Amino acid sequence: MKRLRGLDVLRWWLRMDTVRVQSRVMSDDLLRYRSEFPILEHTTYLISNSLGAMPRGVYDAMKGYADTWATRGVRAWEERWWMLAAEVGDQIGELMNAPKGSVSTHQNVTTCQAVVASCFDFSGKRNKVVYSDMNFPSVMYFWEAQRDRGAQVRMVKTDDGITVPTERLLDAIDDQTLLVPVSHVIFRSAYINDAKAIIDKAHKVGARVVLDTFQSLGTVPVDVSELNVDFACGGVLKWLCGGPGVAYLYVRPDLGRVLEPKFTGWTAHENPFAFQIGPIKYTEPPYRFMNGTPHIPALEAAGPGLKIVREVGVGNIREKSKRQVARLMELADQRGWRVNTPRDAEKRGGTVSIEMPDSQEVCRELLKREVLVDWRPKAGVRMSPHFYTKDEELETAIAAVDEILKDRAVMAR
Numbered sequence: 529m530k531r532l533r534g535l536d537v538l539r540w541w542l543r544m545d546t547v548r549v550q551s552r553v554m555s556d557d558l559l560r561y562r563s564e565f566p567i568l569e570h571t572t573y574l575i576s577n578s579l580g581a582m583p584r585g586v587y588d589a590m591k592g593y594a595d596t597w598a599t600r601g602v603r604a605w606e607e608r609w610w611m612l613a614a615e616v617g618d619q620i621g622e623l624m625n626a627p628k629g630s631v632s633t634h635q636n637v638t639t640c641q642a643v644v645a646s647c648f649d650f651s652g653k654r655n656k657v658v659y660s661d662m663n664f665p666s667v668m669y670f671w672e673a674q675r676d677r678g679a680q681v682r683m684v685k686t687d688d689g690i691t692v693p694t695e696r697l698l699d700a701i702d703d704q705t706l707l708v709p710v711s712h713v714i715f716r717s718a719y720i721n722d723a724k725a726i727i728d729k730a731h732k733v734g735a736r737v738v739l740d741t742f743q744s745l746g747t748v749p750v751d752v753s754e755l756n757v758d759f760a761c762g763g764v765l766k767w768l769c770g771g772p773g774v775a776y777l778y779v780r781p782d783l784g785r786v787l788e789p790k791f792t793g794w795t796a797h798e799n800p801f802a803f804q805i806g807p808i809k810y811t812e813p814p815y816r817f818m819n820g821t822p823h824i825p826a827l828e829a830a831g832p833g834l835k836i837v838r839e840v841g842v843g844n845i846r847e848k849s850k851r852q853v854a855r856l857m858e859l860a861d862q863r864g865w866r867v868n869t870p871r872d873a874e875k876r877g878g879t880v881s882i883e884m885p886d887s888q889e890v891c892r893e894l895l896k897r898e899v900l901v902d903w904r905p906k907a908g909v910r911m912s913p914h915f916y917t918k919d920e921e922l923e924t925a926i927a928a929v930d931e932i933l934k935d936r937a938v939m940a941r
């Protein structure tokens with residue numbers, strides 16, 4: 529038999545690699561979850577960076593909630609509801625390698641920031657808050673407002689509207705820095721911040737990091753224990769398909785045992801049902817970081833999405849997401865549209881921001897055509913495939929944009 533020469537071997541290997549990629553694409557195992565999401569039957573759903581698709585299990589969860597309330601009445605608190613906030617916190621914690629009991633649940637991320645802020649005093653010498661202008665605006669508004677409470681706030685600006693200048697951010701973190709609230713993945717561009725470098729620098733000078741993992745958890749691996757981050761927070765309504773009304777706050781266990789949030793309430797009391805008069809006596813985490821009556825309906829709605837995402841596995845989601853985002857970029861490049869998302873797959877999350885001509889109007893037209901995406905200033909149209917997205921849907925969405933732009937060109941004549 530003729531021996532294979534070096535070049536033949538390379539060709540054979542490349543052919544086999546193509547076959548391997550094709551078969552993985554064709555047998556996209558994760559598509560088996562599509563039937564769990566009713567909206568996928570009639571839309572091209574590329575908007576999980578904003579609101580993840582609703583799992584059909586939420587119908588049962590909501591019915592279960594109503595039945596419990598209707599039949600068990602006030603007994604529901606001790607039979608199920610009181611513990612739910614911590615149970616859901618643990619389910620979320622599992623996704624980011626947080627120890628049991630270290631994740632409390634809240635209504636939104638802004639509230640989580642407020643809980644963290646209330647653990648600290650801004651009247652001393654260490655009162656600086658360093659953040660990036662690429663943070664989500666609500667988080668920025670919150671910290672800017674803390675100037676009135678004595679915080680010295682320092683915003684580090686982006687150079688290109690896509691990335692965060694890591695070196696400048698690190699330089700801004702000095703021995704007067706108290707807190708560094710930063711996004712893990714940037715909502716506008718999907719840039720992945722160098723969380724490890726930020727945390728290491730902050731710890732070196734005695735500062736604490738509040739990592740906003742809203743745009744990472746569920747699509748990019750997050751390991752709070754390995755990162756050794758002080759606080760991490762986010763919500764479940766995007767990549768975790770958990771619906772609005774549930775946010776989570778991880779507090780590193782050693783801090784959780786000693787911090788005393790001043791934004792507090794009876795849920796954080798060591799004996800809430802004693803209704804004692806006077807100052808709070810803090811209980812242990814996670815309830816230590818909560819305050820008033822928990823948001824039960826939202827906690828019930830979050831369960832089915834969290835279960836599916838845990839089952840699918842963030843590693844699998846990430847692998848597929850990288851491939852599909854790359855395909856969307858390729859399609860945008862072919863048309864000469866500007867891509868406002870990092871080119872390096874390791875430096876971007878699950879979203880691609882595309883600035884085609886008239887992008888805001890294009891977005892509106894796409895929604896009318898059942899292609900669900902959104903538009904943000906300085907970003908363009910944001911498209912976010914998730915584990916339930918078919919490869920064909922990427923082509924469908926871009927073909928719809930082509931059609932819209934063609935129609936607009938005809939009308940402009």
Ligand SMILES: Cc1ncc(COP(=O)(O)O)c(C=O)c1O
Nearest residue numbers: 636637638664666711715742743
């Ligand atoms: C990174 C990030 N943080 C926070 C939020 C929202 O904050 P909140 O839960 O307070 O509405 C969003 C988007 O909605 C976001 O993308």
